[in-house]
Amino acid sequence: EAQRQAEERRREEERQRERRYEEIQAMQEQHMQQIEIMKGVLAEREGNSPHLKISPYQETEDIQDFIEAFEGIMKIQGVNRTNWILRLTPLLSGKARTVCTDLGTTTDYDGVKKAILEHYNINTERCKRKFRSHVWTRDQDPTDWIARGVKLVKRWLVPENGMEQVVNKIAVEQLLNGLPQEMRIWVTSQNPETPEKVGELIESYDTAHSCLPQRNRPK
Incomplete structure (x- = not known):
């Protein structure tokens, strides 16, 4: 029994040494990473930017x-x-x-x-709401107001994602606006990103509610 306990203590000490070694390695890697970052910053400061x-x-x-x-x-x-x-x-x-x-x-x-x-x-939904509520008032410079509006719509549509994604965003919004209120709330909550997904969700919603008695169906 004493020999077994001694062996367990030895193994635990080895595990502790290994963990400590791994911690030291991680600290050294972090330190080297910080040094490389500082080198890059100093190099940039010495340039002509x-x-x-x-x-x-x-x-x-x-x-x-x-x-x-x-x-x-x-x-x-x-x-x-x-x-x-x-x-x-x-x-x-x-x-x-x-x-x-x-x-x-x-x-x-x-x-x-x-x-x-x-x-x-x-997120894009918040950017869309800000764009939709972007209203001009007489105390604003028209040029600044237009520039702000363009920035907001770019944030919403994220044009770097490509034309297909832009088309999908606009199409999905219009399709959602054309749905009955309760259906629109549920479909919107599923965050559809394509018109096809909107169609699938409409079918799912309709199927789920088709078995309800007429008086209990959402309008």
Whole structure:
């Protein structure tokens, strides 16, 4: 029995040594990654890229506007995309800063951007609603108002996804608007992305309610 216990202790000590070794390796890899990021930043600073000052983000700002402005300046300055996170984090505050730091050391700018926008509940549906409610008032400059409207519709339709996706978005919206109210609410909740999917959901809804007594059927 004593020999068995001693063997178990030896094995546990070996497992602890292995875990500690893995932790040290992970720390070393993280440290080397940070060094490489800093090298890239220093190399960029020594170059001839134009210097444009970026004001820190304020909680009263539109986070999507801020991120798009940040991306534009990064492109003008020629900053390597893997270094964008290192530039972005110090500029953030509040919830945006928390989301960024919670993700830890990473060079995945697109992943961090997606997490921030999701935290603020910014998605294509929200962009569509903002575009639909974009109304001009006399205290607004017409040129600025139009530019803002174009930006909102681009955010909604996400044109980089291709013409087919744009057509699908517009078609799905119109088809949903043509449905009876209760059916529209249910079909919309399923987030259909194509007209074909809308058709499938209509059939599913209709089949599910066809067995109800006439007086209980949704209108």
